Amino acid sequence: TADCGLPLCTAPMAPELSHALGEQPGEHKAEDLRGQFVDQAISAHRPRRLITLAPTLREDHPLETLVAAYCPLPEESSGSPPACGDVVVLRGGKGAIEQGLALVGPLVAEELPCWVWWNGSLDESPDLLEALALPNRRVVLDSSIGNPRRCLDVLVDMIATGRAVNDLNWLRQRGWTESLAMVFDPPGRREALNKVVQLDIDVEGTHPVQGLLLAAWIADRLGWHLLNSYQIPADGLDVGIGAEFQRSDGESVQVRLMSVPVGIPNSHPGALVGLRLICCPQGKKPLCVILCSESGGCMRLEAGGVATMELAEEVVSVSGDSEEMEMARLLSGGHDSTNPLLAAAAPLAAKLLPL
Secondary structure, three states: OHHHOOOOOOOOOOHHHHHHHHOOOOOOOOOOOOOOOOOHHHHOOOOOEEEEEEEOOOOOOOOEEEEEEEOOOHHHOOOOOOOOEEEEEEEEOHHHHHHHHHHOHHHOOOOOOOEEEOOOOOOOOHHHHHHHOOOOOEEEEOOOOOOHHHHHHHHHHHHHOOOOEEEHHHHOOHHHHHHHHHHOOOHHHHHHHHHEEEEEEEEEOOOOHHHHHHHHHHHHHHOOEEEEEEEEEEOOEEEEEEEEEEOOOOOEEEEEEEEEOOOOOOOOOOOEEEEEEEEOOOOOOOEEEEEEOOHHHHHHHOOOOHHHOEEEEEEOOOOOOOHHHHHHHHHHHOOOOOOHHHHHHHHHHHHHOOO
8 A cells, every 4th residue: 555655554445545556557467257256155045146247447348248157066055956046247348338237127037136236336337326226126335435425325315215225334333333232231331321421433544434323323322412513633634523412311422433544454444443432320430331343442542531430341353254245144134124223323424424
């Protein structure tokens, strides 16, 4: 990343990194095999037909179509008879793919559930996404890839129009939500949830969407009302997002989401680094809950006077599962509606992101 003039905390999947690499000089060429490989995690669910739209880097590349059959090997079928399917790939420049989009409709069987996996940046080809994400199809996207405002707007719009949408970025934070729920599972701590006064969330780099979704989930579950949100400047740069909420009892809650540089970033932009929740229950010692992805993050979040509080710390196990594995979990669930927690959190997260 340093050779490309980007910060060290730039995630490997960040669009700005792929753009910078494309600008580097060189004549190396490799065969483009996108869409012609079916991951075992997905093939285990025996999809009947996989249709891949594979845009090429060359804008003037003509449309190519490839059709192949795939069958899981007998030793991979866990004792059940292997089921075969087919793979259809449409490859070419953006214009060629848009012109060939009419070929896709007849290939989708109406009697079978259909998933649309947008495996790329949400900044690219918005018209193509809209044409594919029909109301009767289940959409899978990743709100960590693309401009944060665009990512949240797409997510909110699809939820508002009643489409079944799944966000891989939302799924990656389930370890954090589960760990936070476990911290407050003991009966002696549950009352403290109604007395939260401060929430701090740290994310890698400058992509805030995952942190905003987590903050919105907490606020929605605890019944907070958003009063305002704002940028937090430092040295002339916007390095964080602040917000003020009002609890159901009328008291104020301060929320702060900060960008943290890291040496070895997560695969996707904006991964969660740490969370600090401070509660001040009446007649009891204040409680400080710290969750972090590594012990070093815990030490940093312990600063700021938490020594006078009851301290609950936990290191959250960060999942390293691939997008294909997450997609396989969605296929196994078979849900035909949006997760209600995501449906409630996404609109609030969009409001937290200042214009």
